[in-house]
Amino acid sequence: MKRNIILDIALLLCTLAAFTGCRNRTIPENVIDTATFASFLTEAHLINSYDYVVVAASRDSLGYQTGAAYDSLLAKYNITQADYDTTLAYYMNHPKTLEEIYRRVTENLRDKLDNMPKDKSGVDTTENSRERNFHRRILIQ
Numbered sequence: 001m002k003r004n005i006i007l008d009i010a011l012l013l014c015t016l017a018a019f020t021g022c023r024n025r026t027i028p029e030n031v032i033d034t035a036t037f038a039s040f041l042t043e044a045h046l047i048n049s050y051d052y053v054v055v056a057a058s059r060d061s062l063g064y065q066t067g068a069a070y071d072s073l074l075a076k077y078n079i080t081q082a083d084y085d086t087t088l089a090y091y092m093n094h095p096k097t098l099e100e101i102y103r104r105v106t107e108n109l110r111d112k113l114d115n116m117p118k119d120k121s122g123v124d125t126t127e128n129s130r131e132r133n134f135h136r137r138i139l140i141q
Contacts (some may be wrong), residue, residue: 032087034097038104042075042083045105046112047073074111 047069067093074081091098 009097028086028090030086031090032077033085034101036077037087037091038101038108040073040079041101041105042108042112043073043076044070045109054064 016097050069074084079087091101095138
């Protein structure tokens, strides 16, 4: 089911990219600004990593928790799925801008990593230290 949704989104993005092409030089009205989109993507990637590390252990609930988290994230930023799709398609046609957005995402994730609680010995003291250490390894690479 999840793979079908991902495939549908990918096909939609490709279709949007094909129709927009290089002809349209103005930014569409519902494209999310770069700073907001970077913040949104930061949280979306954290949800995705949570799905990979934590939810994957219990595949029966896969989709429910992650889907609800994405819905909540869209609501938090007051954007629709269509706004997200349009924004992603737009920035995919503007790779330098997308690269800058992902630089911000990387900085945001590194800041979050640096602010994770540790005890005096540098050991993560949180309940989910296994997951946090996994995220540290991913972010450092």
